[in-house]
């Protein structure tokens with residue numbers, strides 16, 4: 338447990354695998370920069386692995402002022418206990434006021450272990466982070482400049498703002514894709530600290546036997562156009578309509594959880610709270626009711642077209658273009674109009 | 680070789696059923712208006728424990744922390760095959776965040792004999808996936824999160840496949856260890872009719888007390904206590920008493936429990952209000968659709 342330290346830095350866990358930085362850490366640096374500027378403190382990145390020093394510069398280009406590097410052959414692969422030990426140690430040494438992690442499988446495995454060890458609070462899966470005050474009516478006191486940890490809860494039906502004023506650091510995990518990736522400044526430099534911590538074999542109780550990485554079959558996050566289908570599409574065969582329209586537009590096919598559960602398409606394509614968060618230039622929702630968990634992953638799209646035969650479907654509340662009617666009739670018309678454009 | 684499994688389970692409001700009526704005016708959720716269910720992934724954790732018992736022998740103990748009503752999920756677990764069940768209930772445990780919850784659960788688990796602790800990956804009301812790893816840390820044992828498949832259990836060593844989102848990982852570790860289990864791991868079995876008949880009258884002491892109070896509105900506290908003690912002794916003899924522990928039984932340090940033990944506090948809660956956007960209704964005709972496509976080309980949404 339560390340005490341409240343308003344001069345402490347804002348830290349980001351810079352997740353890397355196989356010597357390659359994950360996007361999530363870079364996305365987080367953008368927001369950390371904003372938080373750090375608002376608080377008037379530096380932004381730090383924690384980089385753990387083996388022979389990864391070279392990545393530190395890139396972290397500075399994306400917004401870090403300080404990079405704390407821990408290199409050790411025993412740290413080559415992410416392991417819960419060893420990585421948690423390193424972070425625990427660094428937090429005690431430098432007393433940051435905020436520490437954010439990606440809500441990736443690795444971040445969600447690591448952050449709670451660290452939080453428990455240092456007895457700090459942790460808010461999972463934030464969709465926004467801001468700085469603000471908290472007025473405690475019970476104590477008749479206002480806490481200034483806290484990290485507002487904003488996240489959906491109750492299956493996405495409410496948005497809660499969580500704070501943490503007495504036991505620091507203030508920690509949160511943040512979903513991938515919800516913070517905009519900053520534009521790197523190649524001239525930006527920072528301070529690099531080579532840290533030393535003793536790691537023993539006993540810090541690695543779990544042995545990795547083998548691993549299989551599948552590159553995601555789709556990169557929804559990077560797609561400018563996402564054409565998504567829901568349960569309303571009716572069948573796997575009929576999902577061809579979604580693929581046709583996506584192909585005509587050079588976009589990627591997306592889906593609701595219901596469509597994935599029904600076996601229309603695989604899980605990599607799921608958009609939403611428990612799927613991918615997207616913010617494309619154009620999102621087309623076909624036969625999608627617009628459940629809150631789905632909207633959580635797509636409502637920030639720049640333009641949204643919704644096609645649904647139910648005029649009261651909630652998806653229409655976030656759509657810029659509403660088309661009420663049968664998707665079997667409308668989608669082929671759209672494909673035709675798009676193909677005719679040239 | 681037999682393995683003892685402890686499974687932590689939670690009763691949660693069925694968040695899929697949230698409608699307008701379940702929301703209070705201040706934007707908070709009226710839990711009372713929602714049906715309470717067995718947290719889905721905790722059923723997968725229980726199933727995995729039962730499969731381990733079926734194959735290797737040993738004992739499955741379920742633990743829940745919650746209000747007296749949470750005894751219902753313990754009974755559900757017993758119907759499916761759990762050997763022992765414990766309700767941790769205490770007013771002072773209210774308002775616990777994940778850190779305090781994992782502390783209290785760790786105090787309970789430490790009193791038990793365990794080789795493997797199993798948790799669902801996450802609960803559908805909080806969706807944090809934090810309690811499992813925090814409990815592992817508090818117990819000082821390794822964790823294997825996102826378990827998709829149990830690959831082996833031999834000589835006190837467990838091998839499992841984890842779902843890493845973008846692939847999988849096979850890992851191995853010495854017991855004791857904690858696993859968080861995901862929905863892909865198995866198909867939870869349903870209640871066994873025989874066990875249901877046998878255990879449907881199983882009760883925790885709080886449930887017995889509440890029922891007696893309802894049935895005997897004019898009885899004094901002393902009379903109620905006497906009645907309760909009798910009933911408790913009777914159920915215990917029949918093997919139908921579900922264990923109930925409070926923070927004193929757990930010798931929990933109160934500074935780490937409930938509100939005091941919870942660093943995260945709620946600053947504000949809003950119900951999700953969907954904001955209507957400026958929008959156009961497009962006629963589902965060829966010309967309506969062609970006009971829309973042209974508009975999107977003109978504003979460069981489509982190139």
Ligand SMILES: Cc1cc2nc3c(=O)[nH]c(=O)nc-3n(C[C@H](O)[C@H](O)[C@H](O)COP(=O)(O)OP(=O)(O)OC[C@H]3O[C@@H](n4cnc5c(N)ncnc54)[C@H](O)[C@@H]3O)c2cc1C
Nearest residue numbers: 567568569593594595609610611612624625626631646664
């Ligand atoms: C904890 C939790 C997390 C979740 N995470 C996600 C998530 O990440 N992503 C997600 O998408 N969901 C998620 N869900 C599920 C979500 O609540 C909804 O169940 C899901 O989004 C519904 O998908 P849908 O719109 O395809 O299906 P439905 O709600 O069944 O809607 C189908 C729609 O199709 C329309 N339709 C039917 N036939 C036609 C036709 N011929 N022409 C035109 N329209 C037609 C219907 O009017 C209806 O509106 C989650 C749920 C929970 C509880």
